[in-house]
Amino acid sequence: xxxxxxxxxxxxxxxxxxxxxxxxxxxxxxxxxxxxxxxxxxxxxxxxxxxxxxxxxxxxxxxxxxxxxxxxxxxxxxxxxxxxxxxxxxxxxxxxxxxxxxxxxxxxxxxxxxxxxxxxxxxxxxxxxxxxxxxxxxxxxxxxxxxxxxxxxxxxxxxxxxxxxxxxxxxxxxxxxxxxxxxxxxxxxxxxxxxxxxxxxxxxxxxxx
Amino acid sequence: xxxxxxxxxxxxxxxxxxxxxxxxxxxxxxxxxxxxxxxxxxxxxxxxxxxxxxxxxxxxxxxxxxxxxxxxxxxxxxxxxxxxxxxxxxxxxxxxxxxxxxxxxxxxxxxxxxxxxxxxxxxxxxxxxxxxxxxxxxxxxxxxxxxxxxxxxxxxxxxxxxxxxxxxxxxxxxxxxxxxxxxxxxxxxxxxxxxxxxxxxxxxxxxxxxxxxxxxxxxxxxxxxxxxxxxxxxxxxxxxxxx
Numbered sequence: 001x002x003x004x005x006x007x008x009x010x011x012x013x014x015x016x017x018x019x020x021x022x023x024x025x026x027x028x029x030x031x032x033x034x035x036x037x038x039x040x041x042x043x044x045x046x047x048x049x050x051x052x053x054x055x056x057x058x059x060x061x062x063x064x065x066x067x068x069x070x071x072x073x074x075x076x077x078x079x080x081x082x083x084x085x086x087x088x089x090x091x092x093x094x095x096x097x098x099x100x101x102x103x104x105x106x107x108x109x110x111x112x113x114x115x116x117x118x119x120x121x122x123x124x125x126x127x128x129x130x131x132x133x134x135x136x137x138x139x140x141x142x143x144x145x146x147x148x149x150x151x152x153x154x155x156x157x158x159x160x161x162x163x164x165x166x167x168x169x170x171x172x173x174x175x176x177x178x179x180x181x182x183x184x185x186x187x188x189x190x191x192x193x194x195x196x197x198x199x200x201x202x203x204x205x206x207x208x209x
Numbered sequence: 210x211x212x213x214x215x216x217x218x219x220x221x222x223x224x225x226x227x228x229x230x231x232x233x234x235x236x237x238x239x240x241x242x243x244x245x246x247x248x249x250x251x252x253x254x255x256x257x258x259x260x261x262x263x264x265x266x267x268x269x270x271x272x273x274x275x276x277x278x279x280x281x282x283x284x285x286x287x288x289x290x291x292x293x294x295x296x297x298x299x300x301x302x303x304x305x306x307x308x309x310x311x312x313x314x315x316x317x318x319x320x321x322x323x324x325x326x327x328x329x330x331x332x333x334x335x336x337x338x339x340x341x342x343x344x345x346x347x348x349x350x351x352x353x354x355x356x357x358x359x360x361x362x363x364x365x366x367x368x369x370x371x372x373x374x375x376x377x378x379x380x381x382x383x384x385x386x387x388x389x390x391x392x393x394x395x396x397x398x399x400x401x402x403x404x405x406x407x408x409x410x411x412x413x414x415x416x417x418x419x420x421x422x423x424x425x426x427x428x429x430x431x432x433x434x435x436x437x438x439x440x441x442x443x444x445x446x447x448x449x450x451x452x
Contacts, residue, residue: 114261122282208299
């Protein structure tokens with residue numbers, strides 16, 4: 001009897017867990033692809049830095065359910081489904097990654113950058129061999145914050161038909177079934193803890209000594 | 210032909226003049242000390258040599274060619290640079306720091322390793338003991354030695370020192386000044402050395418160029434400097450007399 005319930009839960013839950021992972025990974029990959037190069041490009045320019053961080057900050061202040069709602073009627077990028085949800089999640093993930101990339105690059109000691117230039121390193125060599133490795137732990141810390149919050153926020157994506165673990169939660173709320181809510185919330189929380197531990201380990205590994 | 214030549218070189222930011230009308234030449238194998246107070250333009254003059262900045266008037270010639278006509282990367286790779294606080298890459302081991310310039314120049318690995326060992330030996334930090342350490346595991350004096358080894362790595366013709374021993378305790382500083390003289394005798398490189406310490410200037414210079422508010426106040430040998438009547442030179446010499 002109990003094992004039947006569990007079996008049902010697994011049959012339905014595993015695909016939802018998979019959807020959730022896809023939502024989160026896609027959002028983080030896209031956000032990184034935008035925010036890390038952008039952060040590198042704007043770090044040295046105070047004006048561009050202020051504008052980009054300001055915009056990313058505004059993105060962060062929009063209530064998540066509202067943002068999902070806003071995106072639905074927008075042609076091409078909007079509509080019902082996972083891609084709309086991913087766009088909203090990207091908007092949220094941008095700020096921590098962008099901010100930490102900028103902080104990390106600015107954290108490179110001026111004498112270190114100076115001696116890299118004086119050694120005749122090219123701009124690309126300085127970025128690849130000096131700035132990015134020194135900034136890596138800070139950038140990964142940003143990825144860590146973005147990933148953990150995205151795993152939580154992604155549960156709301158079910159509201160616009162994007163699937164994921166939020167499906168259990170919304171259904172649980174609608175039918176006042178705490179077990180359904182937990183079936184969505186517990187795996188989501190565990191996923192967040194796992195991501196936090198993994199990226200925390202990576203952050204430490206990239207630190208000097 | 211002088212190795213480095215300033216021809217009426219000036220540098221200004223907006224309407225603030227940092228360096229004005231500097232004419233000065235540096236002969237092969239000599240050590241020119243740029244002496245002056247903070248803000249006298251001495252570091253600016255140094256950075257004009259390796260093209261970290263470009264003169265806003267006049268020109269600076271390295272090996273007879275204006276720095277602006279050089280390929281910037283090539284120019285800098287032919288000039289070693291030692292900076293205060295060493296500027297070592299914190300995420301590289303001592304050996305990787307020293308071997309970086311040869312690596313950028315595309316030397317084969319075996320040759321780089323041999324060069325790193327040779328240089329660390331030369332500055333008194335044997336590679337077997339120090340090669341795998343990170344900069345933060347060294348003392349300030351040791352870091353500065355590594356900084357010198359790194360600057361020498363690709364065998365540059367010219368060495369620039371920007372207050373290299375400024376942040377060190379007096380005993381370590383004394384030690385490294387002596388080391389500098391030993392290396393100079395051994396390697397016969399052309400050096401330009403920035404300092405505000407007149408004692409250090411007297412000790413390491415073959416020529417002293419005294420800068421005051423962006424202008425050259427005096428240029429000559431340490432003996433000539435001692436005899437100078439110029440106000441700014443007197444001010445520095447007075448410090449010397451009261452040690």
